[in-house]
Amino acid sequence: MNKSKGEIKKQDYKHDPHDNIHCHELGETHETCISLVPIFNHLEKEQMDEIMAVTYSVSYKKGENIYCAGDKADSLYIVSKGKIKIYRLSESGKEQLLRILHPGDFTGELALFSETVHEEYAEAMEETNVCTIKNSELQEILLKYPSISLKVLAEFSSRLEQSEKQATLFATEKVETRIALFLVECMDNEKQSMEVVLPMNKKDMASYLGTTPETISRKLADLEEAGYIKQISNKKIKILNLDGLLSV
Amino acid sequence: MNKSKGEIKKQDYKHDPHDNIHCHELGETHETCISLVPIFNHLEKEQMDEIMAVTYSVSYKKGENIYCAGDKADSLYIVSKGKIKIYRLSESGKEQLLRILHPGDFTGELALFSETVHEEYAEAMEETNVCTIKNSELQEILLKYPSISLKVLAEFSSRLEQSEKQATLFATEKVETRIALFLVECMDNEKQSMEVVLPMNKKDMASYLGTTPETISRKLADLEEAGYIKQISNKKIKILNLDGLLSV
DNA sequence: CGACGCTTTGACTATACTCAACCCGTGTGG
DNA sequence: CCACACGGGTTGAGTATAGTCAAAGCGTCG
Numbered sequence: 001m002n003k004s005k006g007e008i009k010k011q012d013y014k015h016d017p018h019d020n021i022h023c024h025e026l027g028e029t030h031e032t033c034i035s036l037v038p039i040f041n042h043l044e045k046e047q048m049d050e051i052m053a054v055t056y057s058v059s060y061k062k063g064e065n066i067y068c069a070g071d072k073a074d075s076l077y078i079v080s081k082g083k084i085k086i087y088r089l090s091e092s093g094k095e096q097l098l099r100i101l102h103p104g105d106f107t108g109e110l111a112l113f114s115e116t117v118h119e120e121y122a123e124a125m126e127e128t129n130v131c132t133i134k135n136s137e138l139q140e141i142l143l144k145y146p147s148i149s150l151k152v153l154a155e156f157s158s159r160l161e162q163s164e165k166q167a168t169l170f171a172t173e174k175v176e177t178r179i180a181l182f183l184v185e186c187m188d189n190e191k192q193s194m195e196v197v198l199p200m201n202k203k204d205m206a207s208y209l210g211t212t213p214e215t216i217s218r219k220l221a222d223l224e225e226a227g228y229i230k231q232i233s234n235k236k237i238k239i240l241n242l243d244g245l246l247s248v
Numbered sequence: 249m250n251k252s253k254g255e256i257k258k259q260d261y262k263h264d265p266h267d268n269i270h271c272h273e274l275g276e277t278h279e280t281c282i283s284l285v286p287i288f289n290h291l292e293k294e295q296m297d298e299i300m301a302v303t304y305s306v307s308y309k310k311g312e313n314i315y316c317a318g319d320k321a322d323s324l325y326i327v328s329k330g331k332i333k334i335y336r337l338s339e340s341g342k343e344q345l346l347r348i349l350h351p352g353d354f355t356g357e358l359a360l361f362s363e364t365v366h367e368e369y370a371e372a373m374e375e376t377n378v379c380t381i382k383n384s385e386l387q388e389i390l391l392k393y394p395s396i397s398l399k400v401l402a403e404f405s406s407r408l409e410q411s412e413k414q415a416t417l418f419a420t421e422k423v424e425t426r427i428a429l430f431l432v433e434c435m436d437n438e439k440q441s442m443e444v445v446l447p448m449n450k451k452d453m454a455s456y457l458g459t460t461p462e463t464i465s466r467k468l469a470d471l472e473e474a475g476y477i478k479q480i481s482n483k484k485i486k487i488l489n490l491d492g493l494l495s496v
Numbered sequence: 497c498g499a500c501g502c503t504t505t506g507a508c509t510a511t512a513c514t515c516a517a518c519c520c521g522t523g524t525g526g
Numbered sequence: 527c528c529a530c531a532c533g534g535g536t537t538g539a540g541t542a543t544a545g546t547c548a549a550a551g552c553g554t555c556g
Binding site for chain 2: 091092098113142144153154158159160167172181209
């Protein structure tokens with residue numbers, strides 16, 4: 001696997017830990033970053049400092065890979081700015097979008113505890129900053145502060161829940177239902193508003209829902225025809241009949 | 249949600265902790281049980297005893313539910329004897345088999361750290377014994393022995409890995425490929441032997457792979473016609489051409 | 497403005513589901 | 527010991543669903 005540009009940058013950084021600009025960035029980024037993460041936000045200042053001491057800050061340009069499938073998984077990555085998409089390539093080479101990370105989310109934990117390689121790709125969707133913690137350093141912290149482990153466990157279990165739900169959805173529901181449920185899911189993020197703003201373009205949405213852009217397009221048209229939704233613009237959809245949508 | 253028979257039994261047991269037969273069973277089951285679990289098997293005798301002190305032993309008959317969707321998730325269940333199938337019902341009421349637990353496997357952890365209800369069903373496939381640990385007791389143990397947390401984290405991350413892989417499989421591969429990969433997966437459990445013994449009947453297999461028994465039947469016939477496999481008996485399949493199978 | 501990539505639409509095809517009938521192996525009861 | 531019932535498994539016909547490929551529309555960004 002090729003090293004991504006981001007990877008190279010990180011190494012450069014580590015070669016010169018006293019680089020002024022980076023050090024400045026580092027301090028700033030870390031504070032925002034660490035305090036954002038739900039896993040750490042119950043900690044005392046002292047413990048925070050300890051964690052900050054073992055983290056590095058790295059930034060990536062749009063399209064750069066944070067890591068690729070096949071790369072050694074030895075760090076936890078916490079997003080402090082920007083968006084990262086996590087995707088997989090299936091046996092047959094099709095891309096499937098797994099999730100999109102926003103500031104405060106983290107990734108790389110999958111293989112963190114079982115010394116292995118990544119099976120997925122992480123790509124910056126825009127100018128993005130991440131804080132990284134080495135596998136080994138994190139383990140020490142977890143052993144020292146067991147309460148963090150519980151937080152991580154909680155996060156894992158909810159992700160596992162989510163993932164199994166997703167798998168069941170793919171296995172048992174047809175595309176139209178998956179789209180309808182996706183819209184509903186996007187909606188309740190946005191409170192009571194009946195207007196959904198799609199968090200990604202239709203191509204990514206297709207990949208996320210395990211279908212094709214053509215089918216997304218057609219099914220949305222069908223849902224509109226049935227009077228359940230109204231497509232306002234490319235990424236805006238108004239829900240006209242929630243019950244109808246759920247009964248698809 | 250109805251209480252399952254197993255649930256009732258557990259409560260009976262707790263009412264009478266000095267029941268001779270049960271106490272005898274308890275000791276035996278616990279030792280086998282705890283020592284089987286990868287999460288605990290690195291511990292000292294002392295710690296083991298401590299864990300054993302907070303676990304209960306419960307047994308279930310074939311077809312009984314260990315828990316149902318909607319039940320409060322407040323315990324970890326470790327299988328000491330028998331088999332348990334974990335399945336979900338999708339929005340549309342279709343059943344999907346998620347996994348089958350064998351002695352040493354555990355379940356119930358999903359919601360353990362986030363005070364919620366089960367979203368899945370756990371059903372004994374035969375005469376089955378499980379050891380249970382209360383949510384709260386487990387948390388205390390994890391806080392006290394952080395090394396166990398790391399083990400649990402490792403287990404979670406591998407399960408998450410597994411589940412995301414499964415989701416991608418459903419989302420991107422056609423049924424024939426899923427079946428082929430399933431066969432291969434069953435194979436390498438059985439070492440080098442080219443003979444696969446299916447770990448479940450075809451109905452469950454269909455549910456696990458997100459398809460129907462009819463399709464399973466047809467696709468296996470296709471694979472046989474193509475010369476990749478030979479169906480020996482209902483649950484025995486011989487792999488004739490592994491590369492062919494993988495290229496499906 | 498032009499190019500590129502995303503999106504939509506159409507026609508066609510592949511894939512797998514449904515429903516129904518039938519087969520087979522197992523276990524039960526006469 | 528056989529007959530039967532039952533459930534799982536298989537087969538067939540018809541249909542629904544969604545994928546592919548190709549072309550054209552639209553938006554955005556240099």
